[in-house]
Amino acid sequence: MNAKEVIENLRQALAVSPDNVPLRKYLAGMLLEGAEWEEAETEYKTALGFAPDDQTLKLGLAQAFFGLRKLDAASVVVEELLSLGNKAAALYLLHARLLFVNGTHREAYNQYKAAIKSNPQLADKAFEEQLNEAIARSGKAGRVSAPVDDELLNYIEKEFEKPKVRFKDVGGMDQVKEEIALKVIYPLKNPEIYKAYGKKAGGGILLYGPPGCGKTHLARATAGEIEANFISVGISDVLDMWVGNSEKNLHQIFEQARQLQPCVLFFDEVDALGASRTDMRRSEGRFLINQFLNELDGIDASNEGVLILAATNSPWYLDAAFRRPGRFGRIIFVAPPDQPARVSILQLLLKDTPTEKTDYEALAKMTSEFSGADLKAIVDMAIEGKITESLKAGRPLPLTQSDLKAACGRQTATTREWFSAAKNYALYANEGGLYDDILRYLKIKK
Secondary structure: OOHHHHHHHHHHHHHHOOOOHHHHHHHHHHHHHOOOHHHHHHHHHHHHHHOOOOHHHHHHHHHHHHHOOOHHHHHHHHHHHHHOOOOOHHHHHHHHHHHHHOOOHHHHHHHHHHHHHHOHHHOOHHHHHHHHHHHHHHHHHOOOOOOOOOOOOOOOOOOOEOOOOOHHHOOOOHHHHHHHHHHHHHHHHOHHHHHHOOOOOOEEEEEEOOOOOOHHHHHHHHHHHOOOEEEEEOHHHHOOOOOOHHHHHHHHHHHHHHHOOOEEEEEOOHHHOOEOHHHOOOHHHHHHHHHHHHHHHOOOOOOOOEEEEEEEOOHHHEOHHHHOOOOOOEEEEOOOOOHHHHHHHHHHHHOOOOEOOOOHHHHHHHOOOOOHHHHHHHHHHHHHHHHHHHHHHOOOOOEOHHHHHHHHHHOOOOHHHHHHHHHHHHHHOOHHHOOHHHHHHHOOOO
């Protein structure tokens, strides 16, 4: 009888006796041997429902998690078993593999040796060679590449879109829109004029300012304005546990943008990817920053037709090399919306909501220093309160000026905390006048 037939017979037996833990444990073990990770996980979890303290079942579940690359979940179970004094050789081996993945190579080697000492049949020559090579390399260069395993090199291809939102859908920020237009829209619409001066369409723009003021929305609207593809990149899209893979992920994202040009490539929280190298203790971050700078420079491929937009709430943490011409050559302060902008934002937020006659100017005066996100919170609070009233009345009731004013009184300006920190950088770490816009906004004379 082959393995498939055995598994099928076990399933039939469990259909009759679903709470038979030894039978289910045997089935889960067979699935684990056959690398049927998802089914093994299901069976181990089901068995643990009947026997929650069974350490053998927990170890099997951790092995299934590891096979599915659910590394955090596997680590939690392994740490629990070790804390309980479990000395199973298979547990030591799994712990070694998890430590190796996390870059703790010497400790991984010790755990591996403990495993094969307890059970020599668990010896894995290939894994042992990887451990030895990793320790040797880390001793020489302090940096270890990921082992060559195609299943682990799970590089990404980012989804992209063609946004329909335009500048007119972004309330206020007229000066910021004009600066972006000079860098992006006009070169695309008037290429011959820009070429006469040796200027190309594309390049980099860094948007900075307090959170919730529309930096991401503005980036998407920029792509919509020029009918370009839009790729939004977050930290998790780039960073990888294997040293070297983060750089490859970043390169792949740039390559995809180059193939989709005209394309707006937007990096949110860019300071997390490009933090100052002088503050770094480990070399891996420096390699990623160097890769990022090379991609911005277009050393191996042209970035013509690719606009790189990035947003940060903390520009002072960004490595200074990003601010050189040709990289993020234009740095734009995105301030909280002024009074006319707050009027526009509130009108946009309420355009599809039933309202009585609304005095937007009065509301805008009440919300000085409020971000776009703060204004949305006000509208959401007012709507939630009105829904409660509407349910009691049995019909939808329109929002009133009183509803909106009451919501304004319950919301505070979240930008104030950001400005209290930004003021110190603008006063005492303002090389080249980089943060002069902050001082002007706060009406502070240098």
